[in-house]
Amino acid sequence: MERFPLKSSVSKAGTTYQSVYKKGTSAGNGRGGVTPEDDMVEIAPGDATPTSHGTFQLYEHSGRNNSNASANCDADDIPGIGQYDDFHTIDWQRDIARDRMRHRYIVKKRQDSIWDLIKGAHDAWSGWVCVLLVGVCTGVVAGVIDIGASWMTDLKFGICPQAFWFNREQCCWSNDEITFDHTNCSQWLTWPQVFGESRDGAGAYIVSYLFYIVWALLFAALSASLVRMFAPYACGSGIPEIKTILSGFIIRGYLGKWTLIIKVVGLILSVSSGLSLGKEGPMVHIASCLGNILSYLFPKYGRNEAKKREILSAAAAAGVSVAFGAPIGGVLFSLEEVSYYFPLKTLWRSFFCALIAAFILRSINPFGNEHSVLFFVEYNKPWIFFELIPFIGLGIIGGVIATIFIKANIYWCRYRKYSKLGQYPVTEVLVVTLITAVIAYPNPYTRMNTSQLIYLLFNQCGISNSDPLCRYNRNFTGVNTAIERAAATSEVYNAMGLLFLALLLKLVMTVFTFGIKVPCGLFIPSLALGAIAGRIVGIGMEQLAYTYQNIWIFSGECSTGDDCITPGLYAMVGAAAVLGGVTRMTVSLVVIMFELTGGVRYIVPLMAAAMASKWVGDALGRQGIYDAHIALNGYPFLDSKDEFQHTSLAADVMQPKRNESLAVITQDSMTVDDVETLLKETEHNGYPVVVSKESQYLVGFVLRRDLNLAIANARRTLDGITGQTVVVFAGPATPGTLPLNRILDMAPITVTDQTPMETVVDMFRKLGLRQTLVTHNGRLLGVITKKDVLRHVKQMDNEDPNSVLFN
């Protein structure tokens, strides 16, 4: 079991990234060319002692077929085997080989007894049971967050005196009042009313304003303090880190139980504080924490980092599923955006997990909403073909807004990272909250909950919609008749002005908000930005069609006198465009929007806008927000979507460079002293074994950790081992030598020095390598580690290669 030390993580809080970053840099500069394997696991001698005997027992049983996976193929009962240190990269091949070996062992043993049969069945089912648990827990936690956030959001405006734990809607319902206009509800008391002020008037306004600001500051301060004190990893959306973790990196504690608890509580608080942030991204992080914690119940997943990532992928899908009520979209999001290693059998399990989570959340029904989708829309009119032009235009606008947002946000985050600002996270949160609250309150569109705003903008103006946005010069005669075409009143234009201000405010505030040290996501702010822009364009188009009724493009479809253009649809398309531009999601975006709104007929407009937005975004700035944050933080993420475009060869990238010497071990001519000297003098985490120093023909690869263990064990258990005893890795063991063939990996992956780097990068990605050995005519020339590859990619893209975070 992973430990989550409360105290130590508190003390390291602010400095973790910084110190690791510096360590990585200095290591890179100081040791430079002579440390080819410096991203491999390094084990302190103290860790080695307790496992050494067990490890040796294992080797003796393992036979020739296990030679590949060598020291680490089994031994689930030996602590530390198959585990990695913090900020290390995992070896997918080895972990998967370990799992297959374990699986074979269980299948073989199944015939022995009924107990073994049950254990085998438990093992076979454990993946499904685990994702079932993850789905159920995710659904429940999402329900808690939804209920909590909605109650606390309303608390900023007033209280339900009869039952203070009711939010506004429940409070009004409890009295069986059914009104179209929710603004009047006698059960719910606003803060001025609580303190005896009248409902209207300047005094009441000021009291409301003050209460709003005070509650917002209180919530934000609480959230930021909790994060700072108990779980620094709980801040932000978490998606960049989860992408990195899923690509095979270890960030210990990032998915731990303290992060989970603080993220849940902090998220409720920060959403309620009225900051320009959403709860959807953090839901992915919360679900992944649940996946990580629950995987420890099943050793198959908890003790194997590669297998654990299957559960984490499913959990990420469940997170999106509950965030939007979109199980299919969640699975596609996990597949397209966050996952790295996604075998197809995991797809089915992820879908199961996402569906269970959505089902549980729907059963809890936190909003008391009869519709199963978040922003249910129903438009009378289908879209018209010529509308594709404004939809694509909206896509372009969305791409531009998204690019502005990404560039500004990254600029600000970089400033925060390298300036003194980063040292005062709580103060920063309070300042941002204060400014947001002060500016947001006067404008009704920024004062309201962002989800409510999006819902309002998506809606069609009908008989039940009394918002100023729907004050047209028309009379509604009945619910079922078509909506007639009508001129907008000045109230509509006023509302458009307020919406434009809201767009500016939200854009600016989100730039400063995304990255502060509270849990915060940007799905909802992005959707809101796009919905505002879309609604404005939509009303413009609608009024164009009204004014120029006889122009040919409008005269065909719009000739009946009914309203032929639905501004709500434009809002939906605009929302998809901005979200697509910010995250660079594609299929998953369209599917999420489709599931979010239930609008089956509108996939084509959504797709057109998403495509336009992605292309504009890609043309203006290469990276989506998550990739930009990965690069900013220097996470070692080898993107499987980017193609390696350059023509360098393996010989250009490998360590050591031509004029330096490579630290190798010979197969049968080095003494124990020689080996120990080498271990002392170099810091590599693994050494190639060659036939002889002169010939350099490659025999295999041995890990530093295994060498330490094996020599210590030999000194303890075998007689006559001195410093002069010759160590033999391959070939027949003669008396008086120390045979270590059992720790030799005789199947290292090799490439020739003339191999193009694009092939090497492909091998690292697809096979999940940690290192590969470079040969020429069978002779060993050097080593390429994942760190070397990442640095080379950065160098080729004219970025600082030393910014890659690595231990």
Add this chain to the structure above:
Amino acid sequence: MERFPLKSSVSKAGTTYQSVYKKGTSAGNGRGGVTPEDDMVEIAPGDATPTSHGTFQLYEHSGRNNSNASANCDADDIPGIGQYDDFHTIDWQRDIARDRMRHRYIVKKRQDSIWDLIKGAHDAWSGWVCVLLVGVCTGVVAGVIDIGASWMTDLKFGICPQAFWFNREQCCWSNDEITFDHTNCSQWLTWPQVFGESRDGAGAYIVSYLFYIVWALLFAALSASLVRMFAPYACGSGIPEIKTILSGFIIRGYLGKWTLIIKVVGLILSVSSGLSLGKEGPMVHIASCLGNILSYLFPKYGRNEAKKREILSAAAAAGVSVAFGAPIGGVLFSLEEVSYYFPLKTLWRSFFCALIAAFILRSINPFGNEHSVLFFVEYNKPWIFFELIPFIGLGIIGGVIATIFIKANIYWCRYRKYSKLGQYPVTEVLVVTLITAVIAYPNPYTRMNTSQLIYLLFNQCGISNSDPLCRYNRNFTGVNTAIERAAATSEVYNAMGLLFLALLLKLVMTVFTFGIKVPCGLFIPSLALGAIAGRIVGIGMEQLAYTYQNIWIFSGECSTGDDCITPGLYAMVGAAAVLGGVTRMTVSLVVIMFELTGGVRYIVPLMAAAMASKWVGDALGRQGIYDAHIALNGYPFLDSKDEFQHTSLAADVMQPKRNESLAVITQDSMTVDDVETLLKETEHNGYPVVVSKESQYLVGFVLRRDLNLAIANARRTLDGITGQTVVVFAGPATPGTLPLNRILDMAPITVTDQTPMETVVDMFRKLGLRQTLVTHNGRLLGVITKKDVLRHVKQMDNEDPNSVLFN
């Protein structure tokens, strides 16, 4: 451009598979251990001459960075380069490297002139333009098929005298008759009416019966003859072959224009003939043909087999999209079921393609249906939690039905393949059609179109449904009131009996139908089988709930007196269960069913049944129908879903075995005569190059084709080349030698002899290798080709390793 020789494909018609199969077998037995590379491209000397000069020019320009892709990296203007022979496997790594090099060249040239800039832009857009064209064409072709098949299906029953090209529905519409009961329509004349018989009575029945049988036989005979004469590849569903092709195999003509034309015409005919088959599977084949043909408009895709498969994946998605009106399901089907190499950027393009196809088909609107989904359902009641038990039961029933179907069908297909039956395909089709028509006509549920049957079974009994299945003892008072719970009449029980007979008939006839030599799919028959079983179970549950109203499980949700159990929902769940059991689809199945029916609320029941069905199916028989047909036909398909479970090592699989010698070329000591002798004496398609025969240290790999080209060119262009001239592959070229370093691939993928086969299989799958070289301490030991891997997998699974089809 690929050629589609009409005559030769006719003459080879019946024997193609058989002869290839025998060739593969004899080659395997005869050459056995000494032909490690026998699956590589073999080029007749005649093909080589025209390209040799161009090839050499290319080499001189290609510099050191091209050494990997060596001879085949560029030269789009040289015919034959980068192409493969029939029944060969493709080298993904090489093709992708070729494409990257081409891309780099275009990017570099883009700065030269505006014309090059335009060419660069065209190249960048060509993928999107190509899938757009594929989508549009697929939508149009699907519309043609739908219209044609619906007209010809109705032609079996009667004709519209005023406009013979109208089907029954259009004929009745044309007269503005709006009736709930479509059985009476004065415009449409049944065949007895055409010939002056009365509408009822035994005579009319017999005339109808005869006309039905005659039309069916006529359509089937035409379809089978067309397939036999013009395009033997047009038979069947095509999905097993497309899976094989997408995994990197060449079957020339399988996706050609004759196959396309005959498949479209034959599909209309065979669907209309009333055979127990569907048009959905063949739609995937038709779309893939369109993808293949249209890709030749874009050299980037047409001339690169690996890149072409990106278009084919998108086309497969479009095929499913138009078959079911399910674009998201189509993409997931392509991803999960048919595709092999599916980079994520292709996902977006596939989705675009699928969406365009669905959009075009919907614009054509072949059925004149206002609903955008194929089997639109709307149930009044949600499902109840305890219903999960019968749903899972249906899943188990579905799994059992599916397993019976697969086993019986494979048994029959194997019998056909190895008996005289296979020589009379047209006769077989006629016999099957005759039996189907004779048995099907009397039963109204088998007489009707299978899609109509499914729609009927999915439907809820409402005021507008007059089928005997809905004759309950209840009075409908209004459209909008709830349906009251009621006892079934004897008519319902009679209908259930007929349905049960229909189930048996359809099961038996589909076993004999799937595999006959007409275009035929099995999505619709599978759905029908499941829908019948589901409806029967559903009515049973409903009557249980009526009879035992007071039992605790029914008393809760069903206490209002309304009908609480919807038999139509059971039909839907049953349909998903059988289809899932037959194809072993998972996520894509659920998404297709969801898109097919528009039933957002019923994902959980669908998923439960699909899971149960898949597990039962996997427990009873390992393979789905497509994989079983792949195995039956011996296609060289390396399944990426199966895990390699065994413990063999690369040394156990490689060729030659230990006591045989390996054909190698030395880097600088063989003469032209030596090389030519080797080329004559061995049939390998490639040779490893080593330092010397004694040391066997690996230098690189050279293709037979390139050797032939290079020597022929040298003899023609260089003076002083004799049989005694020494050929130098590596190192400095001394005067009087023939330097061939430009054709040497210096970056072959190698593994050590101790590498477990699971790692080797993984490398073949993920890197798309054709062969890998096996070394020990840097010395070459042997070669493993894809054929060796496939044979080894078969051997380990106790199947005949020689059944693998390969040239």
